[in-house]
Amino acid sequence: MDVANSNWLWISATPVVLMVLLQAGLFLRRAWKNGQEMGLSDDQLRSGLKTGVISAIGPAIAVLAAMLALIATIGGPVAWMRLSVIGSVAFELPAAEIGISQLGYGFGDDGITETAFATSVWTMTLGGIGWLLVVAVGTPHMEKARERIVGGRDTLLPIVTSGAMLGAFAYFVSGEIxxxxxxxxxxxxxxxxxxxxxxxxxxxxxxxxxxxxxxxxxxxxxxxxxxxxxxxxxxx
Incomplete structure (x- = not known):
């Protein structure tokens, strides 16, 4: 835990978190500009921003609780960095456990080596790259795919979009309930x-x-x- 909470790890994690904050700021600025170009008033934009901030409180509480659990296992810097980027304790904790178990350890064991800790961190990092690559490569083609699905009938676009969102939420909820x-x-x-x-x-x-x-x-x-x-x- 001395290594897991060392100053060097805090220094290493800080640029990643700052990049996430920068991206959030750029997206917010772009969304506001696009909203104005669409003809939305400043009052409507402020209302949308307020709704988004309030709606984020619930998920933020869940991520905070997950961070407390992750801090106890892999230390503060890595937990801060991983949940700032991905935010899914359902992935991070099992990935960390899988990584450390390859060297015969489990969280809570005495004498966990630095190599075992590093393996755990690499497992979380490399394991999370997959969906980021899929999003980066696939997102530019999603609009074309959506248009092909509706066959040029624009009235079906919001229906298909809503159906996809409901299906995604239903998939995740069904696994939990x-x-x-x-x-x-x-x-x-x-x-x-x-x-x-x-x-x-x-x-x-x-x-x-x-x-x-x-x-x-x-x-x-x-x-x-x-x-x-x-x-x-x-x-x-």
Whole structure:
């Protein structure tokens, strides 16, 4: 852990995190400029930005909790860097465990060598390159593929896009709700809270409820999952 939390690792991780922040700033600036070119008013753009910031609170809490778990296993610098770039503890923790196990260790063991730690970090880093390459190579061709799917009928474009998003979310959620009672309870209650808040916002035409709906639903779902886990354990 002295090596895992050394100053050299903090120095090495800092440029990566700064690059992520720079990218976020560039995307925000570009999105604002494109919004103005599309004819959106500054009030609409500010409302969209506010909604995005609020909606990010729930996922940010989950990433923070994951970072605490990762810090205890691989130290602060690498956990900070990896979750700033990828943000998926579902990948990072198993990848780190796979890497360190190749030299016969497990997290929590005494006497873990520097080589075993380095192997764990390389496994996380190289293992995360795959989807980044797919995105980098495939994204420029996605719009053409989407247009071919609808056969030139522009009215189908938003339908296909919405269907793809629903399918992606359903794929991830279905894997979680079958994992055990906490996951099922979290997804079910979170979904019901989301529906209730959106219905309330539509009935009373209150914009701030729509803005807080996703973050609130995720927070409630997380709490319900922890309560169910504490009361009933992780299984069915």
């Amino acid at each position: 079958t994992s055990g009672a906490p996951e099922t309870g979290s997804a079910a209650v979170g979904g019901l809270v989301m529906l209730a808040l959106l219905k309330l916002a539509d009935e009373r035409d209150v914009q701030w409820i729509r803005e807080w709906a996703l973050g609130s639903a995720m927070a409630v779902g997380l709490v319900v999952g922890m309560v169910v886990h504490a009361a009933a354990g992780g299984g069915w």
